[in-house]
Amino acid sequence: MNNNILENLARASFEQTQERKLLLSEQELDQEVLKKINQFESEICPSKGFRFFQAIIQGKNDNSPALICECKKASPSKGVICDNYDPGFIARAYQEAKADAISVLCENSGFQGSVLDLKAVCQNVSIPVLRKDFITDPYQVKEAFVYGADAVLLIVSILDDQQLKVFLDLCLKLHLDALVECHDLSEIRKAIQTGARIIGVNNRNLKDFSVDCSNSLNLRNQVPDSILFVSESGFTSRTDIEIALANQVDAVLIGEALMKSDDKIQKIRELKGLVPSSLYEKKLNGLNLKKATPFIKLCGIQTKEDVDLINQYHPDRIGFILAPRSRRSVSIKQAQELSNFLDPTIEITAVFLKPDDEDCLQAVSFANRIQIHQPKDPEQICRLKQKIKIPVIEAFGIRSSQDLEAASRSVADEILLDASCPGSGKSFNWNLLKDYDRPFILAGGIDSSNIQQALSFNQIQGIDLASSIESMSPEGNIFKDQDKIETMMKLFKKEIQRIQDQAINPQTIKLQTNKYHRTNNGKYVS
Ligand SMILES: O=P(O)(O)OC[C@@H](O)[C@@H](O)c1c[nH]c2ccccc12
Structure with missing residues (x-):
């Protein structure tokens, strides 16, 4: 794929990291890391860590994949999504609505995020937190650990094989999970070979920002059951979640739809299928569909x-x-x-x-x-x-x-x-x-x-x-x-x-339920 947008974001994120190193050198950060490891070891519960992986396993059920809810102030394609952005407060609402994990955008140039947002979220919730960033420097992984994150995003297309391996090893040492983001089959193979335990496929094409939920579903079958599969981006409705569920997706990552929603708790409950969503939307079951009246x-x-x-x-x-x-x-x-x-x-x-x-x-x-x-x-x-x-x-x-x-x-x-x-x-x-x-x-x-x-x-x-x-x-x-x-x-x-x-005739709705299921070649069908 054309990596320009990704590469620019990765470069920006790298530069932001170098600036932070002027405030806290890598050596000093390493001290913090050590302190935290020691704390861990002195605690009674030795199995601390890898909570993100666990949360997905425990969160998914017959009615819904696990939900990873994202805090994101802005995005390169949409500009500012949320005006009065208070990540700690939003994260608390997510937790209250029984989100399974939280993702926090930390990149500044395109997403207006910061590591301080990560810190704020970790201080406000007890569910696992993912550092969503363009990680190309081990400093960023260590920072995530020190600030209290449970997982980091590793994007395969901005890392060479060696780096991916180094970062996965570092995560392992720190008991952090890594969500390894892939865009196509070759990247999925690379991730599997390097030992990824959680693979995410982004439905947003970072070349042009178009979103196609079938992208991750089409690649679903390429990831063995022993590895968790996360479908990222573009989810807006219960219908989208049902389609992901029917395709054995373990978790979905939702950002914009939640950030735009005035009632985040209600929206999460709707996505989980705990409250009925608009009946008309159900009738028009379909991927990516603008569920409005024609x-x-x-x-x-x-x-x-x-x-x-x-x-x-x-x-x-x-x-x-x-x-x-x-x-x-x-x-x-x-x-x-x-x-x-x-x-x-x-x-x-x-x-x-x-x-x-x-x-x-x-x-x-x-x-x-x-x-x-x-x-x-x-x-x-x-x-x-x-x-x-x-x-x-x-x-x-x-x-x-x-x-x-x-x-x-x-x-x-x-x-x-x-x-x-x-x-x-x-x-x-x-x-x-x-x-x-x-x-x-x-x-x-x-x-x-x-x-x-x-x-x-x-x-x-x-x-x-x-x-x-x-x-x-x-x-x-x-x-x-x-x-x-x-x-x-x-x-x-x-x-x-x-x-x-x-649409409000219950029979119509019943017929539409579970309309999508998977075929052998991994394509979704209706
Ligand atoms: O807002 P959406 O469409 O629900 O998408 C969330 C998340 O998947 C998206 O923010 C994302 C997926 N992969 C990324 C990599 C970097 C930055 C952001 C992302």
Whole structure:
């Protein structure tokens, strides 16, 4: 993998470590280490240590893998996640909610963490604590020990074989557990060979920050049962946890979803399956799914009259088409002006075809999302995601299942699946969508005859209409037609109501339980 992001974080973490050495030299730290070892030995309980490993074994049960809950103020992809960050306080809430272990981000440049956060957490809880960091210096392992951590993260891709071995040996000496993070099969092999007892697979691709929970599940079978398997990142709901459970994951590591939650205790109980999660979410069982009611987007808004109609019928999103050659196009300036009249609770998507980065950057002033058809170059989506702070949608014209596969690999925040000739009012062959497992927005020829089918797809996030809400005037001009907007909005709302009513029918829920299980080749299936 492209290790740039990882390497930069590792370098930053290393530099932070060198700075701390100026305050406490390695020799002095070694003294502290010795003191603590002596303390251990004088204590009555000689088996102290390796508590993280034990906590996972004891924490997992038939209803849930063990939960490792993370304290994380910020992340390189999301910026600040938690404003009033008090790791000690958060850790106490985790413990109260019966988390099995706690992970504390200590890196400063990308995560705004510190070893002091680790210290604060260790002072506040009795459950095991993991130092989450980019460890490349033994000093960091010793520090973790002295501050009271029970485990450290070792990331295989930033360590050579020799270093990994040295660090694992040091952990063993200090009775610390090591969570050995791997990204692919070769790293897993290396970890196993070096003697890792706990292997973690990150669902977040650190090349582009995309999250795919199937990444760890697909690698599950490569780790023998004698080694604990931790699935890291991207877990947001009870459904995600159930899928991990069905794939014999021993523990899951959850950060962002908890940090964002106002009621952490309740969220952990929900993740553990101790309180029912939203019933509708259960109905839409799926990996990585945005478990919201599907939205409707009306696309190709061009005039003030259109905006008035939109405000009246209130779809969830609208689209301004900024591709110059479309018959529905508006300029960036027009879109900016029209957006001033739009009800602010309606989201705006700026739709581009082969855009320059510059145009997309300009659209940020009025749009909530950017949608790109045919990126200018293969890196554009990834680049834009880093440059602009709003979600990026990549649109795909679908002719075959290969096109769908390409879409599922997209690094965009959302994907939109359309006919190969967007805006033509034609649909592609929706039969191809059967078994498609990435959430998607559907576009192309959605009208009163097929809206019900469109909303019935398991992974549907939203639908996007243009042609079916338009008519042609006697002069041959195409315009947004109030009657048609009304018809489509009514049909949409009726269908959503029907889906929601169905979701609270207990039978539907029962059928969905344990939908995912493992096959021989380690792939999850539904
Ligand atoms: O916030 P999330 O998506 O729940 O992810 C948590 C954790 O897995 C993630 O922070 C992480 C996994 N591996 C890492 C390595 C370094 C820093 C951070 C991480």
